[in-house]
Amino acid sequence: MPGDGGKTDMERIGLFSELGYTTIGDKYVTPCAKSFNESASKNKQMLPGGSKTMANISGGYFDADFRRVFAGESYSDPFKQRRQYRMQQAKKNLGKAFIPTSGEKKPSGLGSFYGTLGGPVPAFSSELKQRKAYTAPGKNFYTNPPKHGTGYGYPNLTFGKEYPYSSDDYDASKVKMKKEMEMHKAKLKGGAFRLNMHPVEFFDGNPYRSDKPLPPLKKKDGKKAPVKPFKPSSPAKEAGGMKAGTFDLYPTHSNDLYEVKQKKMSKPIKTFHPSAGPKSYPIQSVLAAHVKR
Secondary structure (H helix, E strand, O other): OOOOOOOOHHHHEOOOOOOOOOOOOOOOOOOOOOOOOHHHHOOOOOOOOOOOOOOOOHHHOOOOOOOOOOOOOOOOOHHHHHHHHHHHHHOOOOOOOOOOOOOOOOOOOOOOOOOOOOOOOHHHOOOOOOOOOOOOOOOOOOOOOOOOOOOOOOOOOOOOOOOOOOOOOOOHHHHHHHHHHHHHHHHOOOOOOOOOOOOOOOOOOOOOOOOOOOOOOOOOOOOOOOOOOOOOOOOOOOOOOOOOOOOOOOOOOOOOOOOOOOOOOOOOOOOOOOOOOOOEOOOOOHHHHHHHO
């Protein structure tokens, strides 16, 4: 057994395992203790006269005499039998032998009726029908020589008369809008309707807002207050572990009583054991297994 905190052989190697608890103390019986056919080894058995061997005599066969495989066979000509069979079948024909036609007729192209049962159809013939003689139409009558132009933007090119010119004011839209606004204002009665319930930025009115006009600004005298110029320290102070180079003085230190803090009693820490992984098992090489065989 190893020391405290170690693993036993049962946990490290897969050869050892804990005994099972599937029995109640019964004696172990090997699987080969009982025979396969127990009745074959008990009581008297049927004893035949021994196995017979095949020889030139009929002792090893079921029949007492030798029998031929073909009884009453004779020489037969297969060609003669086929000819006789054809002659017997030919006697059953009632008429002459059926002779097929000289093959099917193939059409020579689309619209061809060659090889069909009905023959050509006159409605689908490609012959031209009789028509009347062509008469050329007469010429149109001429009034005046045609006028050049497309008709868009050129006068006197249409059947109707020329459109008269109508002038349009440049500011007609502005004048019309001005008249409409004057008519709209004439119909109004009073000022615009305003509600006092509109949302505001504050819960109450602005306290700093006043409807009174502001007083006039006070005029200052030409004299200005003397300004003390800033003069840096010369030379600059270096912070050598103190507050010499700062703007503020070194703060006063408050004396604190030193007290030893009591350590808390902690519980003993147990050693962490991870979960057992796959156990190792001795493996025999393939060569050694073949040698044992």
